[in-house]
Structure formats: C-alpha cells, structure tokens
Amino acid sequence: MSSMGALNLRTALRRQRGIAVIMAILIAALAASVASFMMWQQQVWARQVENLTSLAQANAVSQAALEWTRMILAEDLKSGDIDHPGEVWATVVPALPVEGGRIALALTDQQGLFNLNNLVRNDKPSEVDIAAFQRLLVSLELKPDLANAVVDWIDLDSEVTSSGGAEDLDYLGMQPPYRAANQPLLDGNGLIRVKGFDAEAVARLQPFVTALPTPTPLNVNTASPQVLAAVFEGLTVDTAKSLVVTGGKYYKDKAEFRDRLPTRGAAASDQTFGLGSQYFLATGLMSFGRVQIINRALLARVGNKTRVIWQKHGDS
Ligand SMILES: [Ca+2]
Numbered sequence: 001m002s003s004m005g006a007l008n009l010r011t012a013l014r015r016q017r018g019i020a021v022i023m024a025i026l027i028a029a030l031a032a033s034v035a036s037f038m039m040w041q042q043q044v045w046a047r048q049v050e051n052l053t054s055l056a057q058a059n060a061v062s063q064a065a066l067e068w069t070r071m072i073l074a075e076d077l078k079s080g081d082i083d084h085p086g087e088v089w090a091t092v093v094p095a096l097p098v099e100g101g102r103i104a105l106a107l108t109d110q111q112g113l114f115n116l117n118n119l120v121r122n123d124k125p126s127e128v129d130i131a132a133f134q135r136l137l138v139s140l141e142l143k144p145d146l147a148n149a150v151v152d153w154i155d156l157d158s159e160v161t162s163s164g165g166a167e168d169l170d171y172l173g174m175q176p177p178y179r180a181a182n183q184p185l186l187d188g189n190g191l192i193r194v195k196g197f198d199a200e201a202v203a204r205l206q207p208f209v210t211a212l213p214t215p216t217p218l219n220v221n222t223a224s225p226q227v228l229a230a231v232f233e234g235l236t237v238d239t240a241k242s243l244v245v246t247g248g249k250y251y252k253d254k255a256e257f258r259d260r261l262p263t264r265g266a267a268a269s270d271q272t273f274g275l276g277s278q279y280f281l282a283t284g285l286m287s288f289g290r291v292q293i294i295n296r297a298l299l300a301r302v303g304n305k306t307r308v309i310w311q312k313h314g315d316s
C-alpha cells in the first residue's frame with residue numbers, strides 16, 4: 001500500500017472510531033432522558049393521555065439530542081476552524097431506536113447557505129450582497145426586484161428602495177395591515193411577510209437561504225453550486241458544480257479556492273467567504289406512538305461554547 005493510501009486508511013479509521021464514540025455518548029444520553037421520563041410516567045393515568053405522553057417523551061429525547069449536538073460542535077473545534085462535510089458533525093443519524101420510539105438527527109451548516117441578513121450591513125444596503133441575491137433569484141426564475149423588498153424589510157429606515165422595495169405604507173395597505181419589520185430576519189420563512197413573496201417563492205428559495213443574527217461569510221466547503229454561483233460573480237451554476245467539495249476533499253485555505261475561480265472579481269473579497277462556520281441548524285425527527293414531531297434549533301458556536309439562538313417545535 002502506498003503511504004498516501006495508508007494515510008487515508010488511518011484517517012478513515014480514526015473518523016470511524018470518532019463516530020462510534022459519539023454514538024455511544026448519544027445512546028447513553030438518550031437512555032438517561034428516557035429513564036427519568038419513565039419515573040415521571042408512573043404518576044400519569046395511562047390511556048387517555050397516551051398522545052400527550054408520547055409528545056412529552058419525544059420532547060425529552062429531543063432535549064437530550066440537542067445537548068449532544070452542542071457537545072459535537074464543541075468537540076469539532078479541536079480539529080481547527082475549518083468545517084467540511086467529511087467531519088463528524090455532518091454525520092446524519094438516520095433512525096436511532098430509543099425506548100418507546102425512535103429519533104433521526106442531522107446538523108447542517110448554515111453558512112453554506114446565502115444569509116439574507118447580509119443584504120444590510122451596518123444598517124446600509126450592501127450592494128455586493130444585493131447583486132449576489134439577485135443572481136440567486138434569477139437562477140431560481142424569480143424576479144430580481146424581490147431583493148429590494150427584502151432590503152427595505154430589514155433596513156431601519158422607511159424610505160422605499162427602487163425598484164420593488166416596500167415599507168410601512170405598502171404593508172399598512174394590506175389586508176390585514178402590518179408594518180415592515182425594520183430589523184434582521186429571524187429565519188428564511190420570514191420572507192413570506194415580505195412584499196412580492198408567496199409560499200411558492202419562499203419554498204423555491206428555502207433550500208438555499210438562511211437568516212443569521214449577524215452578516216456572515218459563505219463557507220465554500222459546504223456551499224451548493226447555486227449559492228456559489230450567486231455569491232461569486234462570473235460563476236455559472238454548471239461551473240460551480242466542479243468547485244463543490246466532494247469525496248472527503250475540502251479547501252484548506254482561501255487561496256486554494258480563489259485559484260479555482262474563473263475570474264478574480266471583487267466578490268471574492270475576504271469578507272465574502274471562508275472555510276468554516278459558526279452557525280448550524282440541528283434538526284431532530286422524533287416518532288413516539290402516534291406522535292411524530294420535528295424540532296429545529298439554530299446553534300451559534302462562539303469560542304468553545306455553543307449557544308441556542310432559537311428553537312422551534314412542530315408537528316412533522
Ligand atoms: Ca470543523
């Protein structure tokens with residue numbers, strides 16, 4: 001075996017061992033959450049509350065799983081600040097059986113998506129980001145003017161940006177009337193309240209956008225061809241496909257990525273992209289009895305701590 005082959009094998013074995021260890025920790029955490037739940041269950045009159053019981057059980061397991069994802073992200077920092085799909089955090093836990101039900105878990109890097117809150121930086125419309133969002137809209141066959149409506153929705157002032165912008169006067173004239181948020185979006189689904197967006201447009205954008213509390217660089221190690229083509233001017237979705245990280249490879253420095261761009265435009269500035277991420281979405285699908293719920297949490301990794309920015313609970 002070549003030394004390169006041996007190295008790859010060693011890396012693969014190390015990763016497999018890593019996964020085995022984190023799975024053991026997850027299983028122990030989930031077992032503990034179920035055990036404490038069982039004690040509580042003894043006080044509950046059984047049958048008519050069966051669904052509520054399942055729901056409570058699902059939520060207990062969900063909390064344990066969330067703690068586990070926070071630990072994984074903290075652990076990941078030990079191998080440096082690069083984040084790519086070959087790392088342990090990116091492992092999807094498909095359907096793990098726990099007492100009385102099962103759970104599926106996934107962590108996704110949110111900086112591989114287009115951050116809608118990049119459109120306004122330091123309370124000023126960011127032309128570079130607006131142009132990038134317009135390219136994304138066009139590639140999805142949506143109107144590029146929608147970008148200005150999002151800028152107005154986020155920016156503090158009430159001056160309408162032409163063309164396609166909308167502020168209080170536009171929203172107060174709607175049925176029922178409401179006002180422009182004039183603050184960063186909380187998540188991509190918030191677009192539904194922005195003028196010009198309907199459920200279909202939001203659904204089309206959903207796989208490619210996110211809304212993070214601060215402007216963020218794009219992680220080129222996790223970005224899709226659509227988002228790469230939007231952010232880097234002169235890149236088509238087709239050319240971008242060849243830049244997407246696959247098969248355990250990833251970009252180790254910015255120059256390596258820059259060298260592969262067809263043009264070295266201003267869009268490839270340092271604030272535009274990076275190789276790692278601070279924000280991750282944890283998604284857990286729990287099935288207990290007749291109850292099936294999806295819980296989502298946006299996590300921010302700051303220093304070696306992982307904070308929960310928001311949590312949403314919902315029926316699947
Ligand atoms: Ca990492």
Ligand SMILES: [Ca+2]
Nearest residue numbers: 152155156157
């Ligand atoms: Ca505004």
